[in-house]
Amino acid sequence: MSVGPTHGLADPRGYEPPQSIPAAEELGRIHFVGIGGVGMAPVARIAAERGLPVSGSDIKRTATIDALRAAGALIRIGQAPENLDGVDTVVATTGVRPDNVEFVEAMRRGLRIIHRATALAALMVGRTAVLVAGTHGKTTTTSMLAVALDVLGLDPSYAIGGEIGASGVSGHAGGGAVFVAEADESDGTFRHYEPDIAVVTNVELDHTDYFGSLDDVHKAFVSFVDRLKPGGLLVVCADDPGAVAVGRVAQDTGLRVVWYGENAAVPGQPSRAGRPEGEQTVDYRIEGVELVGGAARFDIRAKATGMVHHLRLGVPGRHNAANGTAAFAVLDALGTDLNRAPDALAAFHGARRRMDFKGEAGGVRVYDDYMHHPTEIAATLAAFRALAGDGRLIVAFQPQRYTRARTFLREYGPRLGAADAVVVLEVYPGSGEDPIEGVTGAVIAGDIPLPPDRVVFEPDSAAVPARLVAWARPGDLIVTAGAGDVTSLGAKILDLLAAGDGAASPEPAGAEAGSDS
Numbered sequence: 001m002s003v004g005p006t007h008g009l010a011d012p013r014g015y016e017p018p019q020s021i022p023a024a025e026e027l028g029r030i031h032f033v034g035i036g037g038v039g040m041a042p043v044a045r046i047a048a049e050r051g052l053p054v055s056g057s058d059i060k061r062t063a064t065i066d067a068l069r070a071a072g073a074l075i076r077i078g079q080a081p082e083n084l085d086g087v088d089t090v091v092a093t094t095g096v097r098p099d100n101v102e103f104v105e106a107m108r109r110g111l112r113i114i115h116r117a118t119a120l121a122a123l124m125v126g127r128t129a130v131l132v133a134g135t136h137g138k139t140t141t142t143s144m145l146a147v148a149l150d151v152l153g154l155d156p157s158y159a160i161g162g163e164i165g166a167s168g169v170s171g172h173a174g175g176g177a178v179f180v181a182e183a184d185e186s187d188g189t190f191r192h193y194e195p196d197i198a199v200v201t202n203v204e205l206d207h208t209d210y211f212g213s214l215d216d217v218h219k220a221f222v223s224f225v226d227r228l229k230p231g232g233l234l235v236v237c238a239d240d241p242g243a244v245a246v247g248r249v250a251q252d253t254g255l256r257v258v259w260y261g262e263n264a265a266v267p268g269q270p271s272r273a274g275r276p277e278g279e280q281t282v283d284y285r286i287e288g289v290e291l292v293g294g295a296a297r298f299d300i301r302a303k304a305t306g307m308v309h310h311l312r313l314g315v316p317g318r319h320n321a322a323n324g325t326a327a328f329a330v331l332d333a334l335g336t337d338l339n340r341a342p343d344a345l346a347a348f349h350g351a352r353r354r355m356d357f358k359g360e361a362g363g364v365r366v367y368d369d370y371m372h373h374p375t376e377i378a379a380t381l382a383a384f385r386a387l388a389g390d391g392r393l394i395v396a397f398q399p400q401r402y403t404r405a406r407t408f409l410r411e412y413g414p415r416l417g418a419a420d421a422v423v424v425l426e427v428y429p430g431s432g433e434d435p436i437e438g439v440t441g442a443v444i445a446g447d448i449p450l451p452p453d454r455v456v457f458e459p460d461s462a463a464v465p466a467r468l469v470a471w472a473r474p475g476d477l478i479v480t481a482g483a484g485d486v487t488s489l490g491a492k493i494l495d496l497l498a499a500g501d502g503a504a505s506p507e508p509a510g511a512e513a514g515s516d517s
Contacts, residue, residue, distance in 0.1 A: 018114075021194060024052060024122040027112070028088025032056035033102050035075055036064045039093060039184065042159040042171025043120045048072040049173035050123070057083050057102060081105040088112065091119045094187040117189035120159055124179045124193070127157065130330055131193050133183040133224055134201030134243070135217075136376050137323045140315070141201060142182040144327040148344035149178055152336050156180050178334060183224065191223045197333055198228055199235045199326050203242025204375060214242070221246045228255060235259075235329045237322060238266045238282045258333070260284035260300075260325045284329050289321050291386040296321045300328055302338075311342045314349040317383030355383065358490035361497035363474025368490050372400045372483040374411040381418040384479055391475035392420040396464050396489065398482030399444060400428045402436040409439060413447025419479075421454040421471045423464050428484025461485070465492040472497065 024030075024047060032044045035056025041064050048054045048071040055074040058065060069075055076083050079102050084090065090106040090113045097103070106113050114122075121129075132142045139161050146158035155176035161184060183190040183198075203221050204214070225234055225246060236247035238261035247266075251257050259266050259282040266280040281303055289298040296313045298321045313324050324345055331341045356368045371380045377397075384393055397416055399405040405412075405427050416422050424445040429435070445457035454471075458464050464486075468478050478493060480486045 018118055018121075018192060021118070021121045021125055021192075023125040024050065024119070027052075027114075027119070027122060029053040029055065029086055030089045030091060030119065031084060031087040031102075032073075032091045033079070033096050033100065034058055034093065035068060035073065036060075036062050037093065037095070038161060038170070039116055040091070041068060042161075043091070043116055043123065044068055044073055045071050045169075045171040046123050046157060046159060046173045047119070055083070055087065084109065084111065089114060089119075091116055094189070115189050115192065117184075117192035120181060121193050123157070123159075123173075124181070127179040128177050128197070128334070129193065129195045129229075130178060130180045130197045130199070130334075131183040131190070131195040131224075132180070132199040132201070132326075133185060133190055133221065134199070134237075135185070135204040136373065136379070137201035137319065137326075138182045138184075138199075139370075140320065141199060141323040141326050142180055144324060144345055144348045145180045145330055146172075147348040148327060148331060148341065149176070149180065149334075149336075150174075151344040151347045152331075152340060154178055154334075154336070185217070185220060185224070191220065191227060193224070194227050194229055195232060196229050197233045197235065197330055198225060199330060200225070200243045200246055201237050201323065201326060202240035202375075203246055204240075204373070218242065218245060222249050225250050225255065226253070232256070233258065233333050235326055235333070237261050237326065238263045239322065241267070258283040258329055260286070260329050261322065262286045262289070284325050284332075286321055286325050289318055291316055291318065291383070293389075294387060296324070298324075300325055302332070307338075309338060309342055312346055314346055315355065316387050317355070317379065319379040319383065355380065355387075359494045361494045362472070362500055364472045364476050364478060364497050366478045366480075366490050366493050366497070368480045368487050370483055370487075371481050372404070374408050374415050377412065377415040377481070378418065380481075381415065381479075384477060385418060388477040389475075391477050392471075392473075393418075394421045394468055394471050394476055394478045395419040396423045396425065396468055396478075396480045396486060397444070398425040398428050398461075398480075398484045398486035399441060400483035402427055402429055402433050402439050405444075406436050406439045409443055410447060412444045414449065416444070417449040420450075422448055422450065423456045423458050423467045424448070425461055425464060425482070425484075425486060426459040428482065428486070461489070465489055465496055468493055469496040469500070 032040050034040055035044050036058040044054055057076050057079045061077055065075055084105050090111050093116045132138045142160050149156040155174040157174040157179040159171045159181040161182045234250050234255055234257045236259055237243045238259040244267050247257050261282055283303045285301040287299040294316050298311055300309045358366045358368055369380055371377050424441040426441045442457045445455050448455045456467055458467055480489050
Protein backbone atom coordinates (compact mmCIF):
# COMPACT_ATOMS: atom_id res chain seq x y z
CA MET A 1 0.00 0.00 0.00
CA SER A 2 2.72 2.45 0.92
CA VAL A 3 5.60 3.54 -1.27
CA GLY A 4 8.98 2.58 0.13
CA PRO A 5 12.35 4.26 -0.36
CA THR A 6 13.10 2.21 -3.48
CA HIS A 7 9.87 3.28 -5.18
CA GLY A 8 10.53 6.95 -5.83
CA LEU A 9 8.08 9.19 -7.60
CA ALA A 10 10.51 9.76 -10.46
CA ASP A 11 9.51 6.30 -11.72
CA PRO A 12 5.73 5.92 -11.94
CA ARG A 13 6.19 2.17 -12.32
CA GLY A 14 7.07 2.13 -8.62
CA TYR A 15 3.40 2.61 -7.77
CA GLU A 16 2.24 -0.97 -7.90
CA PRO A 17 -1.50 -1.70 -7.51
CA PRO A 18 -2.32 -2.26 -3.83
CA GLN A 19 -3.03 -5.83 -2.74
CA SER A 20 -6.07 -4.58 -0.88
CA ILE A 21 -7.81 -1.22 -0.82
CA PRO A 22 -8.79 0.20 2.57
CA ALA A 23 -11.88 2.32 3.02
CA ALA A 24 -11.03 6.01 2.93
CA GLU A 25 -12.13 6.34 6.55
CA GLU A 26 -9.14 4.15 7.51
CA LEU A 27 -6.60 6.60 6.05
CA GLY A 28 -6.79 9.05 8.96
CA ARG A 29 -5.88 12.62 8.18
CA ILE A 30 -5.09 12.84 4.46
CA HIS A 31 -2.60 15.33 3.03
CA PHE A 32 -2.50 16.06 -0.73
CA VAL A 33 0.80 17.28 -2.20
CA GLY A 34 -0.21 19.62 -5.02
CA ILE A 35 -3.87 19.61 -3.97
CA GLY A 36 -4.95 22.09 -6.66
CA GLY A 37 -3.89 19.90 -9.59
CA VAL A 38 -6.47 18.75 -12.12
CA GLY A 39 -6.21 15.15 -10.92
CA MET A 40 -5.84 15.85 -7.21
CA ALA A 41 -8.58 18.45 -6.74
CA PRO A 42 -11.62 16.21 -7.38
CA VAL A 43 -10.27 13.48 -5.08
CA ALA A 44 -9.57 15.98 -2.29
CA ARG A 45 -12.98 17.57 -2.77
CA ILE A 46 -14.78 14.24 -2.45
CA ALA A 47 -12.84 13.37 0.71
CA ALA A 48 -13.61 16.78 2.23
CA GLU A 49 -17.31 16.56 1.30
CA ARG A 50 -17.40 13.16 3.00
CA GLY A 51 -16.26 14.85 6.19
CA LEU A 52 -12.79 13.29 6.21
CA PRO A 53 -9.91 15.35 7.63
CA VAL A 54 -8.15 16.79 4.56
CA SER A 55 -5.12 19.04 4.24
CA GLY A 56 -2.93 19.95 1.32
CA SER A 57 -0.36 22.27 -0.15
CA ASP A 58 0.28 23.96 -3.46
CA ILE A 59 2.58 26.59 -4.89
CA LYS A 60 -0.05 29.28 -5.52
CA ARG A 61 -3.60 30.23 -4.67
CA THR A 62 -6.19 29.57 -7.36
CA ALA A 63 -9.97 29.45 -7.69
CA THR A 64 -9.69 25.68 -7.24
CA ILE A 65 -7.82 26.16 -3.96
CA ASP A 66 -10.50 28.56 -2.74
CA ALA A 67 -13.25 26.06 -3.63
CA LEU A 68 -11.46 23.27 -1.77
CA ARG A 69 -11.05 25.46 1.29
CA ALA A 70 -14.78 26.22 1.17
CA ALA A 71 -15.38 22.44 1.11
CA GLY A 72 -13.43 22.07 4.36
CA ALA A 73 -9.83 21.35 3.31
CA LEU A 74 -6.96 22.97 5.25
CA ILE A 75 -4.58 24.23 2.56
CA ARG A 76 -1.24 26.01 2.84
CA ILE A 77 0.41 27.88 -0.01
CA GLY A 78 4.01 26.75 -0.15
CA GLN A 79 5.39 23.34 0.76
CA ALA A 80 7.21 22.68 4.03
CA PRO A 81 7.91 19.76 6.43
CA GLU A 82 5.64 21.21 9.11
CA ASN A 83 2.66 20.90 6.74
CA LEU A 84 2.71 17.19 7.61
CA ASP A 85 2.18 17.66 11.35
CA GLY A 86 -0.72 15.46 12.42
CA VAL A 87 -0.94 13.75 9.02
CA ASP A 88 -1.46 9.99 8.69
CA THR A 89 -1.54 9.49 4.90
CA VAL A 90 0.18 11.47 2.16
CA VAL A 91 -1.27 11.45 -1.36
CA ALA A 92 1.04 12.22 -4.28
CA THR A 93 1.12 11.83 -8.06
CA THR A 94 3.81 10.72 -10.45
CA GLY A 95 4.38 14.41 -11.20
CA VAL A 96 5.73 15.01 -7.68
CA ARG A 97 9.52 14.79 -7.68
CA PRO A 98 11.24 12.43 -5.21
CA ASP A 99 13.16 15.39 -3.77
CA ASN A 100 9.96 17.32 -3.01
CA VAL A 101 10.32 18.60 0.54
CA GLU A 102 7.01 17.13 1.72
CA PHE A 103 7.63 13.79 0.05
CA VAL A 104 11.08 13.58 1.66
CA GLU A 105 9.60 14.47 5.06
CA ALA A 106 6.84 11.89 4.67
CA MET A 107 9.48 9.25 3.98
CA ARG A 108 11.51 10.37 7.00
CA ARG A 109 8.49 10.14 9.29
CA GLY A 110 7.45 6.77 7.91
CA LEU A 111 4.01 8.03 6.90
CA ARG A 112 1.81 6.06 4.55
CA ILE A 113 2.34 7.40 1.02
CA ILE A 114 -0.14 6.47 -1.68
CA HIS A 115 -0.78 7.49 -5.25
CA ARG A 116 -3.78 9.64 -6.12
CA ALA A 117 -5.35 6.63 -7.88
CA THR A 118 -5.19 4.56 -4.68
CA ALA A 119 -6.79 7.40 -2.71
CA LEU A 120 -9.61 7.55 -5.24
CA ALA A 121 -10.03 3.77 -5.11
CA ALA A 122 -10.31 4.02 -1.32
CA LEU A 123 -13.12 6.54 -1.67
CA MET A 124 -14.97 4.06 -3.91
CA VAL A 125 -15.00 1.26 -1.34
CA GLY A 126 -18.58 0.30 -0.52
CA ARG A 127 -20.00 1.86 -3.69
CA THR A 128 -20.71 0.58 -7.20
CA ALA A 129 -17.56 1.72 -9.00
CA VAL A 130 -17.88 2.69 -12.68
CA LEU A 131 -14.49 3.47 -14.28
CA VAL A 132 -14.23 4.98 -17.76
CA ALA A 133 -10.94 4.44 -19.58
CA GLY A 134 -9.72 5.17 -23.08
CA THR A 135 -7.16 7.18 -25.01
CA HIS A 136 -9.97 9.54 -26.02
CA GLY A 137 -13.49 10.17 -24.79
CA LYS A 138 -13.15 9.35 -21.11
CA THR A 139 -13.73 12.86 -19.76
CA THR A 140 -16.87 13.37 -21.82
CA THR A 141 -18.27 9.88 -21.19
CA THR A 142 -17.67 10.16 -17.43
CA SER A 143 -19.28 13.61 -17.38
CA MET A 144 -22.29 12.37 -19.35
CA LEU A 145 -22.78 9.56 -16.86
CA ALA A 146 -22.48 11.87 -13.85
CA VAL A 147 -25.07 14.28 -15.26
CA ALA A 148 -27.46 11.53 -16.38
CA LEU A 149 -27.33 9.69 -13.06
CA ASP A 150 -28.00 12.94 -11.24
CA VAL A 151 -31.00 13.69 -13.47
CA LEU A 152 -32.28 10.18 -12.79
CA GLY A 153 -32.18 10.94 -9.05
CA LEU A 154 -29.33 8.59 -8.12
CA ASP A 155 -27.08 11.34 -6.64
CA PRO A 156 -23.78 9.78 -7.81
CA SER A 157 -20.29 10.51 -6.58
CA TYR A 158 -17.92 11.40 -9.40
CA ALA A 159 -14.31 12.30 -10.14
CA ILE A 160 -13.53 13.75 -13.56
CA GLY A 161 -10.35 15.05 -15.19
CA GLY A 162 -12.20 18.18 -16.31
CA GLU A 163 -15.01 20.37 -15.09
CA ILE A 164 -18.62 19.66 -16.07
CA GLY A 165 -19.59 22.75 -18.03
CA ALA A 166 -22.87 23.57 -16.31
CA SER A 167 -21.55 23.15 -12.75
CA GLY A 168 -17.84 23.95 -13.09
CA VAL A 169 -17.18 21.06 -10.68
CA SER A 170 -14.88 18.07 -11.28
CA GLY A 171 -15.61 16.06 -8.13
CA HIS A 172 -18.57 15.45 -5.85
CA ALA A 173 -19.43 13.13 -2.96
CA GLY A 174 -22.97 12.03 -3.66
CA GLY A 175 -25.22 10.16 -1.31
CA GLY A 176 -26.08 7.46 -3.84
CA ALA A 177 -24.64 4.00 -4.36
CA VAL A 178 -22.88 4.73 -7.68
CA PHE A 179 -19.39 6.24 -8.01
CA VAL A 180 -18.33 7.24 -11.54
CA ALA A 181 -14.71 8.15 -12.25
CA GLU A 182 -12.36 8.77 -15.12
CA ALA A 183 -9.56 6.20 -15.23
CA ASP A 184 -6.43 7.95 -16.47
CA GLU A 185 -4.00 5.64 -18.22
CA SER A 186 -1.18 8.19 -18.63
CA ASP A 187 1.09 6.71 -15.94
CA GLY A 188 -0.37 3.21 -15.68
CA THR A 189 -1.94 3.81 -12.28
CA PHE A 190 -5.47 3.07 -13.53
CA ARG A 191 -4.50 -0.46 -12.53
CA HIS A 192 -5.14 0.59 -8.90
CA TYR A 193 -8.92 0.55 -9.29
CA GLU A 194 -11.31 -2.35 -8.74
CA PRO A 195 -14.31 -1.51 -10.92
CA ASP A 196 -17.73 -3.11 -10.88
CA ILE A 197 -18.23 -1.74 -14.39
CA ALA A 198 -15.40 -0.66 -16.69
CA VAL A 199 -15.66 1.15 -20.02
CA VAL A 200 -12.97 1.13 -22.71
CA THR A 201 -13.72 3.72 -25.40
CA ASN A 202 -10.56 3.22 -27.49
CA VAL A 203 -6.92 2.20 -27.16
CA GLU A 204 -4.17 4.00 -29.06
CA LEU A 205 -0.56 4.98 -28.47
CA ASP A 206 -0.24 8.15 -26.39
CA HIS A 207 1.71 9.37 -23.37
CA THR A 208 4.94 8.26 -24.97
CA ASP A 209 6.90 9.62 -22.01
CA TYR A 210 5.58 6.52 -20.21
CA PHE A 211 4.55 4.00 -22.88
CA GLY A 212 7.21 2.81 -25.28
CA SER A 213 4.86 1.18 -27.78
CA LEU A 214 1.24 0.40 -28.57
CA ASP A 215 1.84 -3.07 -27.16
CA ASP A 216 2.72 -1.47 -23.80
CA VAL A 217 -0.56 0.46 -23.91
CA HIS A 218 -2.48 -2.72 -24.73
CA LYS A 219 -0.91 -4.60 -21.83
CA ALA A 220 -1.75 -1.76 -19.44
CA PHE A 221 -5.41 -1.77 -20.50
CA VAL A 222 -5.57 -5.54 -20.13
CA SER A 223 -4.19 -5.16 -16.59
CA PHE A 224 -6.83 -2.50 -15.86
CA VAL A 225 -9.59 -4.78 -17.11
CA ASP A 226 -8.21 -7.71 -15.10
CA ARG A 227 -8.97 -5.70 -11.95
CA LEU A 228 -12.74 -6.00 -12.53
CA LYS A 229 -14.52 -7.38 -9.48
CA PRO A 230 -16.01 -10.89 -9.75
CA GLY A 231 -19.25 -10.65 -11.69
CA GLY A 232 -18.23 -7.26 -13.09
CA LEU A 233 -18.99 -5.96 -16.57
CA LEU A 234 -16.76 -4.57 -19.31
CA VAL A 235 -18.28 -2.17 -21.88
CA VAL A 236 -16.18 -1.93 -25.07
CA CYS A 237 -16.35 0.05 -28.32
CA ALA A 238 -16.51 -2.35 -31.27
CA ASP A 239 -15.45 0.37 -33.72
CA ASP A 240 -11.94 0.76 -32.34
CA PRO A 241 -9.35 -1.95 -33.12
CA GLY A 242 -7.38 -1.35 -29.93
CA ALA A 243 -10.46 -1.56 -27.74
CA VAL A 244 -11.60 -4.70 -29.57
CA ALA A 245 -8.24 -6.35 -28.90
CA VAL A 246 -8.59 -5.64 -25.17
CA GLY A 247 -12.21 -6.83 -25.16
CA ARG A 248 -11.31 -10.07 -26.90
CA VAL A 249 -8.68 -10.85 -24.29
CA ALA A 250 -11.23 -10.12 -21.58
CA GLN A 251 -13.75 -12.49 -23.16
CA ASP A 252 -11.12 -15.16 -23.49
CA THR A 253 -10.43 -14.96 -19.76
CA GLY A 254 -14.11 -15.35 -18.92
CA LEU A 255 -15.04 -11.73 -18.20
CA ARG A 256 -18.52 -10.50 -19.09
CA VAL A 257 -18.31 -8.07 -22.03
CA VAL A 258 -20.90 -5.99 -23.87
CA TRP A 259 -20.12 -4.15 -27.08
CA TYR A 260 -21.33 -0.88 -28.60
CA GLY A 261 -20.67 0.96 -31.85
CA GLU A 262 -21.73 1.66 -35.40
CA ASN A 263 -20.36 -1.70 -36.54
CA ALA A 264 -23.09 -4.32 -36.72
CA ALA A 265 -20.67 -7.00 -35.59
CA VAL A 266 -17.57 -7.15 -33.43
CA PRO A 267 -14.55 -7.59 -35.72
CA GLY A 268 -13.41 -11.19 -35.49
CA GLN A 269 -9.95 -12.40 -34.62
CA PRO A 270 -8.45 -15.53 -33.11
CA SER A 271 -8.73 -15.69 -29.34
CA ARG A 272 -5.68 -15.82 -27.11
CA ALA A 273 -6.29 -19.55 -26.71
CA GLY A 274 -6.12 -19.95 -30.50
CA ARG A 275 -9.81 -20.70 -30.98
CA PRO A 276 -11.49 -18.98 -33.94
CA GLU A 277 -14.09 -16.38 -33.00
CA GLY A 278 -17.47 -16.50 -34.70
CA GLU A 279 -19.30 -13.36 -35.72
CA GLN A 280 -20.74 -11.55 -32.73
CA THR A 281 -23.31 -8.79 -33.08
CA VAL A 282 -22.90 -5.68 -30.97
CA ASP A 283 -25.16 -5.24 -27.96
CA TYR A 284 -25.84 -1.53 -28.53
CA ARG A 285 -25.71 -0.48 -32.16
CA ILE A 286 -25.53 3.18 -33.20
CA GLU A 287 -27.73 3.95 -36.21
CA GLY A 288 -28.70 6.98 -38.27
CA VAL A 289 -26.28 9.56 -36.87
CA GLU A 290 -27.25 13.13 -37.80
CA LEU A 291 -25.19 16.16 -36.82
CA VAL A 292 -27.46 19.18 -36.54
CA GLY A 293 -25.84 22.39 -35.31
CA GLY A 294 -24.65 21.81 -31.76
CA ALA A 295 -26.42 18.47 -31.38
CA ALA A 296 -26.01 14.82 -32.37
CA ARG A 297 -29.13 12.78 -33.18
CA PHE A 298 -29.00 9.00 -33.48
CA ASP A 299 -30.68 5.75 -32.53
CA ILE A 300 -29.42 2.95 -30.30
CA ARG A 301 -30.67 -0.54 -31.12
CA ALA A 302 -30.44 -2.78 -28.03
CA LYS A 303 -29.83 -6.41 -28.97
CA ALA A 304 -31.24 -7.85 -25.73
CA THR A 305 -34.68 -6.29 -26.17
CA GLY A 306 -34.81 -5.42 -29.86
CA MET A 307 -35.93 -1.92 -28.86
CA VAL A 308 -34.72 1.22 -30.59
CA HIS A 309 -34.00 4.23 -28.38
CA HIS A 310 -33.90 7.73 -29.91
CA LEU A 311 -31.24 10.09 -28.55
CA ARG A 312 -30.55 13.76 -29.11
CA LEU A 313 -27.41 14.88 -27.31
CA GLY A 314 -26.71 18.50 -26.44
CA VAL A 315 -23.17 18.16 -27.82
CA PRO A 316 -22.07 17.81 -31.45
CA GLY A 317 -19.91 15.22 -33.18
CA ARG A 318 -20.12 11.61 -34.34
CA HIS A 319 -17.59 10.71 -31.67
CA ASN A 320 -20.03 11.96 -29.06
CA ALA A 321 -22.67 9.59 -30.38
CA ALA A 322 -20.22 6.82 -29.42
CA ASN A 323 -19.56 8.41 -26.01
CA GLY A 324 -23.30 8.71 -25.40
CA THR A 325 -23.87 5.09 -26.35
CA ALA A 326 -21.20 3.93 -23.91
CA ALA A 327 -22.96 5.92 -21.20
CA PHE A 328 -26.33 4.44 -22.25
CA ALA A 329 -24.91 0.90 -21.92
CA VAL A 330 -23.72 1.69 -18.38
CA LEU A 331 -27.13 3.12 -17.45
CA ASP A 332 -28.69 -0.12 -18.69
CA ALA A 333 -26.21 -2.21 -16.66
CA LEU A 334 -27.07 -0.18 -13.56
CA GLY A 335 -30.75 -1.00 -14.02
CA THR A 336 -31.98 2.55 -14.63
CA ASP A 337 -35.19 3.30 -16.52
CA LEU A 338 -34.12 3.28 -20.18
CA ASN A 339 -37.24 5.20 -21.16
CA ARG A 340 -35.82 8.12 -19.18
CA ALA A 341 -32.18 7.60 -20.21
CA PRO A 342 -32.31 9.64 -23.48
CA ASP A 343 -33.59 12.76 -21.70
CA ALA A 344 -31.09 12.26 -18.88
CA LEU A 345 -28.18 12.09 -21.32
CA ALA A 346 -29.52 15.09 -23.25
CA ALA A 347 -29.14 17.15 -20.06
CA PHE A 348 -25.34 17.07 -20.54
CA HIS A 349 -24.12 20.18 -22.37
CA GLY A 350 -20.39 19.72 -22.29
CA ALA A 351 -17.23 19.71 -20.20
CA ARG A 352 -14.71 22.51 -19.89
CA ARG A 353 -12.04 22.46 -22.61
CA ARG A 354 -14.11 20.00 -24.67
CA MET A 355 -15.66 22.03 -27.51
CA ASP A 356 -15.99 24.72 -24.87
CA PHE A 357 -17.86 27.83 -26.10
CA LYS A 358 -16.04 30.95 -24.93
CA GLY A 359 -18.19 33.63 -26.51
CA GLU A 360 -19.09 35.48 -29.71
CA ALA A 361 -18.07 38.89 -31.04
CA GLY A 362 -18.31 40.45 -34.46
CA GLY A 363 -20.40 37.52 -35.63
CA VAL A 364 -17.50 35.12 -34.91
CA ARG A 365 -17.86 32.29 -32.40
CA VAL A 366 -14.83 31.30 -30.31
CA TYR A 367 -14.32 27.80 -28.83
CA ASP A 368 -11.59 26.06 -26.88
CA ASP A 369 -10.72 22.35 -26.99
CA TYR A 370 -8.20 20.03 -25.35
CA MET A 371 -7.50 17.98 -28.50
CA HIS A 372 -3.83 17.01 -28.61
CA HIS A 373 -3.70 13.58 -30.31
CA PRO A 374 -4.04 13.13 -34.10
CA THR A 375 -7.16 10.98 -33.75
CA GLU A 376 -8.78 13.56 -31.48
CA ILE A 377 -7.91 16.33 -33.90
CA ALA A 378 -9.58 14.54 -36.81
CA ALA A 379 -12.77 13.71 -34.88
CA THR A 380 -13.11 17.07 -33.15
CA LEU A 381 -12.43 19.17 -36.25
CA ALA A 382 -15.09 17.15 -38.07
CA ALA A 383 -17.53 18.12 -35.33
CA PHE A 384 -16.44 21.76 -35.48
CA ARG A 385 -16.82 21.71 -39.26
CA ALA A 386 -20.47 20.70 -38.86
CA LEU A 387 -20.91 23.35 -36.17
CA ALA A 388 -19.39 26.07 -38.39
CA GLY A 389 -22.06 25.52 -41.06
CA ASP A 390 -21.38 27.92 -43.93
CA GLY A 391 -18.66 29.72 -41.97
CA ARG A 392 -14.95 29.01 -42.11
CA LEU A 393 -13.07 27.03 -39.47
CA ILE A 394 -9.97 28.85 -38.14
CA VAL A 395 -7.71 26.98 -35.70
CA ALA A 396 -4.82 27.83 -33.40
CA PHE A 397 -3.08 24.54 -32.54
CA GLN A 398 -0.48 24.07 -29.82
CA PRO A 399 1.25 20.67 -29.70
CA GLN A 400 1.86 19.51 -26.14
CA ARG A 401 4.84 17.56 -24.77
CA TYR A 402 7.98 17.10 -26.82
CA THR A 403 7.82 13.32 -26.36
CA ARG A 404 4.27 13.16 -27.72
CA ALA A 405 5.04 15.64 -30.52
CA ARG A 406 8.07 13.58 -31.57
CA THR A 407 5.90 10.47 -31.92
CA PHE A 408 3.12 12.15 -33.91
CA LEU A 409 5.05 15.00 -35.54
CA ARG A 410 4.19 14.14 -39.15
CA GLU A 411 0.59 13.12 -38.34
CA TYR A 412 -0.64 16.46 -37.03
CA GLY A 413 -0.40 18.47 -40.26
CA PRO A 414 -2.65 16.30 -42.47
CA ARG A 415 -5.38 16.31 -39.79
CA LEU A 416 -5.18 20.07 -39.32
CA GLY A 417 -5.79 20.44 -43.04
CA ALA A 418 -9.49 19.90 -42.25
CA ALA A 419 -9.57 23.56 -41.13
CA ASP A 420 -9.67 26.54 -43.48
CA ALA A 421 -6.80 28.39 -41.80
CA VAL A 422 -4.34 27.36 -39.07
CA VAL A 423 -1.87 29.04 -36.76
CA VAL A 424 0.59 26.57 -35.22
CA LEU A 425 2.25 27.50 -31.93
CA GLU A 426 5.51 26.13 -30.58
CA VAL A 427 5.44 22.90 -28.57
CA TYR A 428 4.23 23.34 -24.99
CA PRO A 429 6.62 21.25 -22.84
CA GLY A 430 5.54 18.71 -20.30
CA SER A 431 6.73 18.94 -16.71
CA GLY A 432 10.51 18.54 -16.60
CA GLU A 433 10.82 18.02 -20.36
CA ASP A 434 13.66 19.47 -22.41
CA PRO A 435 13.26 20.44 -26.08
CA ILE A 436 14.01 17.70 -28.62
CA GLU A 437 15.98 18.72 -31.69
CA GLY A 438 13.82 18.86 -34.80
CA VAL A 439 10.56 18.65 -32.86
CA THR A 440 8.96 22.01 -33.51
CA GLY A 441 5.68 23.56 -34.57
CA ALA A 442 7.35 24.73 -37.76
CA VAL A 443 7.48 21.12 -39.01
CA ILE A 444 3.77 20.68 -38.30
CA ALA A 445 2.89 23.92 -40.09
CA GLY A 446 4.88 22.80 -43.13
CA ASP A 447 2.82 19.59 -43.35
CA ILE A 448 -0.60 21.28 -43.39
CA PRO A 449 -2.16 20.88 -46.87
CA LEU A 450 -3.55 24.40 -47.14
CA PRO A 451 -2.51 27.42 -49.26
CA PRO A 452 0.57 29.19 -47.83
CA ASP A 453 -1.43 32.28 -46.95
CA ARG A 454 -3.68 30.16 -44.72
CA VAL A 455 -0.95 28.56 -42.56
CA VAL A 456 1.30 30.36 -40.08
CA PHE A 457 3.87 29.13 -37.58
CA GLU A 458 3.81 31.64 -34.74
CA PRO A 459 6.14 30.86 -31.79
CA ASP A 460 5.07 34.06 -29.98
CA SER A 461 1.76 33.10 -28.35
CA ALA A 462 0.98 36.75 -27.62
CA ALA A 463 0.80 37.39 -31.37
CA VAL A 464 -1.60 34.52 -32.07
CA PRO A 465 -4.94 36.28 -31.32
CA ALA A 466 -4.22 39.06 -33.84
CA ARG A 467 -3.27 36.46 -36.46
CA LEU A 468 -6.59 34.66 -36.01
CA VAL A 469 -8.72 37.80 -35.95
CA ALA A 470 -7.07 39.10 -39.12
CA TRP A 471 -8.47 36.07 -40.96
CA ALA A 472 -11.92 36.04 -39.35
CA ARG A 473 -15.15 37.43 -40.75
CA PRO A 474 -18.79 37.16 -39.60
CA GLY A 475 -20.04 33.58 -39.59
CA ASP A 476 -16.61 32.05 -38.98
CA LEU A 477 -15.64 29.85 -36.04
CA ILE A 478 -12.28 30.16 -34.22
CA VAL A 479 -10.89 27.27 -32.15
CA THR A 480 -7.96 27.36 -29.74
CA ALA A 481 -6.76 23.76 -29.57
CA GLY A 482 -4.25 21.85 -27.49
CA ALA A 483 -3.44 20.69 -23.97
CA GLY A 484 -1.16 23.61 -23.08
CA ASP A 485 -1.67 27.30 -22.28
CA VAL A 486 -3.31 28.04 -25.64
CA THR A 487 -6.55 27.84 -23.65
CA SER A 488 -5.80 31.30 -22.22
CA LEU A 489 -6.08 33.06 -25.60
CA GLY A 490 -9.87 33.03 -25.93
CA ALA A 491 -10.51 36.21 -23.94
CA LYS A 492 -7.96 38.21 -25.97
CA ILE A 493 -9.43 36.92 -29.23
CA LEU A 494 -12.90 38.04 -28.15
CA ASP A 495 -11.57 41.46 -27.10
CA LEU A 496 -9.98 41.99 -30.51
CA LEU A 497 -13.12 40.83 -32.32
CA ALA A 498 -15.23 43.16 -30.16
CA ALA A 499 -12.90 46.09 -30.81
CA GLY A 500 -13.48 45.63 -34.51
CA ASP A 501 -17.24 45.20 -34.16
CA GLY A 502 -18.09 47.43 -31.22
CA ALA A 503 -19.72 44.80 -29.02
CA ALA A 504 -19.09 41.34 -27.65
CA SER A 505 -21.42 38.58 -26.53
CA PRO A 506 -19.74 36.94 -23.51
CA GLU A 507 -19.97 33.28 -22.71
CA PRO A 508 -23.45 32.60 -21.31
CA ALA A 509 -23.79 30.43 -18.22
CA GLY A 510 -24.18 26.78 -19.16
CA ALA A 511 -23.74 27.44 -22.88
CA GLU A 512 -20.73 25.19 -23.39
CA ALA A 513 -20.73 22.46 -25.96
CA GLY A 514 -18.64 19.38 -25.32
CA SER A 515 -16.61 16.47 -26.63
CA ASP A 516 -13.43 14.78 -25.71
CA SER A 517 -10.42 13.05 -24.84
